[in-house]
Amino acid sequence: MFTSFKEWQVKSLAGEELSHEEARAVLNTPDDQLMDLLMAAYAVRKTYFGNRVKLCVLQNARSGLCPEDCHYCSQSIISKADIDRYPLLSKDKLIEGARRAVAAKSNRYCMVTSGRGPTANDIDRFCNIVQAIKTEYPALEICLCLGILSEEQARKLKASGVGWINHNLNTSKQYYSKICTTHTYEDRVRTVENVRKAGLSTCCGGIIGMGETDEDVIELAFSTRTLKVDSIPVNFLHPIEGTPLKDVKSVSPERGLKTLCLFRFLNPESEIRAAGGRELNLKDKQGLALYPANSIFINGYLTTSGQAAEEAQHMIHDMGFEVEEKNEVIARGEI
Numbered sequence: 001m002f003t004s005f006k007e008w009q010v011k012s013l014a015g016e017e018l019s020h021e022e023a024r025a026v027l028n029t030p031d032d033q034l035m036d037l038l039m040a041a042y043a044v045r046k047t048y049f050g051n052r053v054k055l056c057v058l059q060n061a062r063s064g065l066c067p068e069d070c071h072y073c074s075q076s077i078i079s080k081a082d083i084d085r086y087p088l089l090s091k092d093k094l095i096e097g098a099r100r101a102v103a104a105k106s107n108r109y110c111m112v113t114s115g116r117g118p119t120a121n122d123i124d125r126f127c128n129i130v131q132a133i134k135t136e137y138p139a140l141e142i143c144l145c146l147g148i149l150s151e152e153q154a155r156k157l158k159a160s161g162v163g164w165i166n167h168n169l170n171t172s173k174q175y176y177s178k179i180c181t182t183h184t185y186e187d188r189v190r191t192v193e194n195v196r197k198a199g200l201s202t203c204c205g206g207i208i209g210m211g212e213t214d215e216d217v218i219e220l221a222f223s224t225r226t227l228k229v230d231s232i233p234v235n236f237l238h239p240i241e242g243t244p245l246k247d248v249k250s251v252s253p254e255r256g257l258k259t260l261c262l263f264r265f266l267n268p269e270s271e272i273r274a275a276g277g278r279e280l281n282l283k284d285k286q287g288l289a290l291y292p293a294n295s296i297f298i299n300g301y302l303t304t305s306g307q308a309a310e311e312a313q314h315m316i317h318d319m320g321f322e323v324e325e326k327n328e329v330i331a332r333g334e335i
Contacts (some may be wrong), residue, residue, distance in 0.1 A: 009041070010271055041260070041292035044265065044292075057106040061089050065115065098136070107324055108164070115151060142162050164202070165203060172181050206234065210237050257291075277302070
């Protein structure tokens with residue numbers, strides 16, 4: 001099979017959509033041609049993001065206590081995972097989390113709550129918390145992940161200083177019922193649309209390696225393009241003991257990297273984030289994720305550990321990239 005990496009690069013930079021056949025070919029690129037594929041994706045990434053890498057920090061603001069049955073999640077109602085469970089953290093603790101994020105050279109701080117969606121009290125509390133954080137760190141990007149949102153709720157959050165709302169599709173429409181039954185794929189799409197209507201930037205991706213097919217991965221990638229998602233976290237399943245997906249085999253590093261390239265070709269101007277499960281699935285090849293992806297999480301995830309900030313920064317520099325540091329001056333108190 002002849003694989004035209006340059007053609008995919010040119011089409012992507014021209015804003016043209018790859019065909020489904022081409023998308024399938026990206027995922028099925030022979031392993032011995034992986035570097036050629038990565039370099040083609042890198043040419044697209046470099047056009048819009050240079051060699052900069054945005055660091056992002058997650059804060060689990062409310063853990064467990066969730067009525068939803070997402071099969072991958074250690075915090076779901078059906079999970080027997082041994083995790084910490086606690087209500088919404090205090091304002092002081094969440095502000096302190098923002099300080100730690102800035103100290104780690106993170107440009108985005110994402111607060112995440114378990115649950116189907118926020119209550120009116122949750123919205124009010126987060127508005128207050130975000131206003132306080134933005135007063136101290138006006139340039140820090142604030143992202144919230146609160147579950148299913150209405151447009152009105154999203155507008156209130158935007159007014160407080162929130163810039164991004166994360167709500168992942170997780171997988172394709174056709175596979176969705178295999179991983180969650182307590183809400184629908186359409187519920188998730190509606191939330192992304194409400195976020196967009198409210199004038200907020202969208203953060204929406206998925207999880208690779210939950211037993212889905214190539215076609216499911218392709219459909220997910222095309223959905224992020226159709227929805228014009230601004231920021232796309234590409235997660236790789238981290239099987240957690242006590243969850244229904246605990247025995248699912250990890251994605252190979254090569255498969256993970258090809259998937260990141262597919263998302264980059266289909267979303268040339270969007271942020272692509274090598275997200276949860278990066279360390280477990282990509283292993284010693286995770287530095288190569290920076291060729292298609294322009295962003296990573298540091299200092300762990302919601303209930304699993306991850307690459308520490310200092311180690312991530314060394315990896316970035318060793319790969320010939322640079323940490324995006326627009327918050328450096330505010331961390332020194334000069335703004």
